[in-house]
Amino acid sequence: MRLSEIGGLEEVQNKLVQAVKSGQVPHAQLFMGKQGSPNLPMALAYATFLNCENPSDNDSCGTCASCIKMDKYIHPDVHFVFPVSSTKNITGKDVVSTNFLKEWRSFLLDSPFGNMNQWATVFGGEDKQANISKEESRQIIKNLSLKAFEAKYKVMIIWLPEFMHPSAANGILKILEEPPEKTVFLLVSNDHEKLLTTILSRTQRVTIPQFTDQELTQSLIDKHGVEETRARQLAHLANGDLQAALRFMNSVEDNNHQLFADWMRDCFKRDFTSMVKRADSFHAMNKVAQKSLLLYGITMLRESLIRNTVPDLARVSGEEGKFLENFSKVMNPDKVAAISEKLNEAHYHLERNASAKMMFLDLSLQISMIIK
Ligand SMILES: [Zn+2]
Numbered sequence: 169m170r171l172s173e174i175g176g177l178e179e180v181q182n183k184l185v186q187a188v189k190s191g192q193v194p195h196a197q198l199f200m201g202k203q204g205s206p207n208l209p210m211a212l213a214y215a216t217f218l219n220c221e222n223p224s225d226n227d228s229c230g231t232c233a234s235c236i237k238m239d240k241y242i243h244p245d246v247h248f249v250f251p252v253s254s255t256k257n258i259t260g261k262d263v264v265s266t267n268f269l270k271e272w273r274s275f276l277l278d279s280p281f282g283n284m285n286q287w288a289t290v291f292g293g294e295d296k297q298a299n300i301s302k303e304e305s306r307q308i309i310k311n312l313s314l315k316a317f318e319a320k321y322k323v324m325i326i327w328l329p330e331f332m333h334p335s336a337a338n339g340i341l342k343i344l345e346e347p348p349e350k351t352v353f354l355l356v357s358n359d360h361e362k363l364l365t366t367i368l369s370r371t372q373r374v375t376i377p378q379f380t381d382q383e384l385t386q387s388l389i390d391k392h393g394v395e396e397t398r399a400r401q402l403a404h405l406a407n408g409d410l411q412a413a414l415r416f417m418n419s420v421e422d423n424n425h426q427l428f429a430d431w432m433r434d435c436f437k438r439d440f441t442s443m444v445k446r447a448d449s450f451h452a453m454n455k456v457a458q459k460s461l462l463l464y465g466i467t468m469l470r471e472s473l474i475r476n477t478v479p480d481l482a483r484v485s486g487e488e489g490k491f492l493e494n495f496s497k498v499m500n501p502d503k504v505a506a507i508s509e510k511l512n513e514a515h516y517h518l519e520r521n522a523s524a525k526m527m528f529l530d531l532s533l534q535i536s537m538i539i540k
Contacts, residue, residue, distance in 0.1 A: 169213045169280055170213055170217075170230050171185070171213045171217060171226065171228070173209070175386065175387040176386075176387070177376065180374065180377070182226070185217065195351065195353065197355070197374050198357060198363075199356045199357070200373055201358065201376030201378070204283070204378060204407075204408060204409025205377060206281060206379065208356050209281060211325055211327075211356045215352075216235055218323065219245070219246070219321055220234055241273045244318065244319075246323045246325065248272060248325050249300060249304055250265055250272060250287070251284065251287075251327075251331035252267075252291060252300075253288075253297060255292045255293055265304060265307070268291050272291075283411060286411075295520070300333060302336050305332075305337075305339030308326075312347060312351055313348070321352050322350060325356065326354070328356065328358060329363060330363055332363075332367075379410060388402055388403060402416055412463070416463075424460060424461050425491070427461055428464055428468060430446075431446055432495060432535070435535040436498065436536070443529060443532040443536075447528040447532065450524060450525075451523075455518060458518055459518055462518070468488070468495070469499075469507055469508050470504075470508070471492055472496040473504045476501075507539075510535060514528075514531050
């Protein structure tokens with residue numbers, strides 16, 4: 169990953185690059201950004217820049233030996249730590265990042281903008297609570313005690329340090345404060361408020377904002393071949409989250425509007441026969457499609473609220489706009505909040521393999537009660 173591949177946030181990039189050029193590389197930085205912000209890509213691109221043998225004024229070269237290794241995430245001096253859980257094949261003390269590197273690399277190559285849920289699907293730990301264990305902190309210390317093989321800097325990227333077990337966090341305090349020479353820690357967090365203050369106080373913070381609608385639109389056009397009007401719509405819906413935009417695009421989003429609109433009409437009319445049939449047909453869809461429908465619903469609810477409160481900011485037009493105009497007439501902020509919560513809960517249960525049929529039927533009943 170190179171800085172130019174991130175697709176925006178040049179101000180942040182400039183600050184990072186300037187610090188390197190002036191020889192002021194902080195030994196521990198915290199890349200803070202909400203889920204959907206490019207904080208992990210930024211850390212990857214920054215690590216690539218740090219060790220590039222032939223950097224330009226504002227980016228790594230992309231062709232030197234170091235860049236080529238970074239491109240495949242196989243640089244021997246760049247270490248990764250991330251949340252994992254036991255799986256069918258890996259249990260007990262073996263549950264540490266180094267035993268998941270193959271999956272991790274394919275995750276980074278396929279979806280460097282991905283989130284924890286996607287990562288769990290890749291390594292096969294969807295059902296268990298992932299964390300960064302005490303054993304992992306021992307590995308960190310061990311890995312950093314070795315001299316750099318070839319690079320200018322040894323880099324330790326810790327993705328989602330908020331998943332660190334307190335004993336793991338305490339285990340790395342000392343090395344985080346005084347790492348060996350030419351060692352750089354990059355902590356990449358989606359929820360820095362969950363970090364111990366002792367960790368926070370030992371890092372220099374870098375805020376990674378979400379993409380703007382414009383940056384997101386451009387990324388969708390340039391990198392994903394989306395046509396401009398569609399790209400703009402997706403960017404609006406995704407609220408700065410590239411991954412969400414891709415999810416909307418790749419799943420069944422064209423169908424989602426019709427499904428959601430019909431579903432809400434059933435709930436409004438309290439048509440129980442139809443609700444039962446609908447639960448059956450939702451049940452028959454695959455899990456990605458089910459989740460995508462729920463997320464689409466959450467987005468539409470948010471839009472209906474915006475339409476009611478600040479009409480000027482309403483982002484949706486066409487068929488969806490027409491639906492929202494009617495829908496927002498029967499909705500108020502309390503109803504929107506209540507239904508959103510139900511959809512969020514349903515999404516959570518689906519992730520944990522609840523029966524889709526029962527869940528959707530129950531959801532329909534609850535929504536119809538809230539609407540009335
Ligand atoms: Zn290079």
